[in-house]
Amino acid sequence: MDIIKYKTQGTCSEYIEVKIENDIIEDIVFYGGCNGNLKGISSLCRGMNINDVISKLKGIRCNSKSTSCPDQLSCALIEYVQNKSRVKSNT
Numbered sequence: 001m002d003i004i005k006y007k008t009q010g011t012c013s014e015y016i017e018v019k020i021e022n023d024i025i026e027d028i029v030f031y032g033g034c035n036g037n038l039k040g041i042s043s044l045c046r047g048m049n050i051n052d053v054i055s056k057l058k059g060i061r062c063n064s065k066s067t068s069c070p071d072q073l074s075c076a077l078i079e080y081v082q083n084k085s086r087v088k089s090n091t
Contacts, residue, residue, distance in 0.1 A: 001019055001020065001021045001026065002019070002020045002021070002080070003017065003018070003019050003020075004016070004017065004018040004019075004020065004076050004077075004079075004080050005017050006018070006072070006075070006076035006079065008069070008072040009067065009072065010065055010066060010067045010072075011033060011062065011065070011067060011068060011069050011072050012032055012033040012034065012069070013030045013031060013032040013033030013038065013069050013072070014031050014032040015031050015032075016028065016029070016030050016031070016069075016072065016073055016076050017029045017031070018073070018076060018077070018080075020050060020080065023049055023050050023051070024047060024048070024049060024050070025045050025046055025047065025048055025049075025050060025053060026046070027042070027046065028041070028042040028045055028046070028073065029042065030042065030069060030073075033069050034069070037069075038069055041057075041069070041070055041073070045073070050077045050080070050081065051081075053073070053074065053077060054074045054077050054078055054081075057070040057071060057073055057074040058071060058074040058078075059071060059074075060074075
């Protein structure tokens with residue numbers, strides 16, 4: 001199991017912790033932000049493939065901000081995928 005700890009930018013949540021096994025999200029915890037909404041997002045994403053989550057959440061904005069907590073989750077997952085592919089190409 002891989003665990004991502006991602007420092008968010010431009011949102012009320014401070015960081016996100018994501019547990020991933022075989023490209024499936026096992027758990028997500030947002031630290032800070034709108035507690036109920038973020039628990040809902042976490043619950044909906046649990047059991048989903050990371051690429052499906054990225055495609056659903058990427059680009060969502062919160063009010064006048066250029067990003068949102070769901071968008072930041074997609075950023076964390078994109079970074080994870082990129083790092084994972086870099087590691088594979090170096091071996």
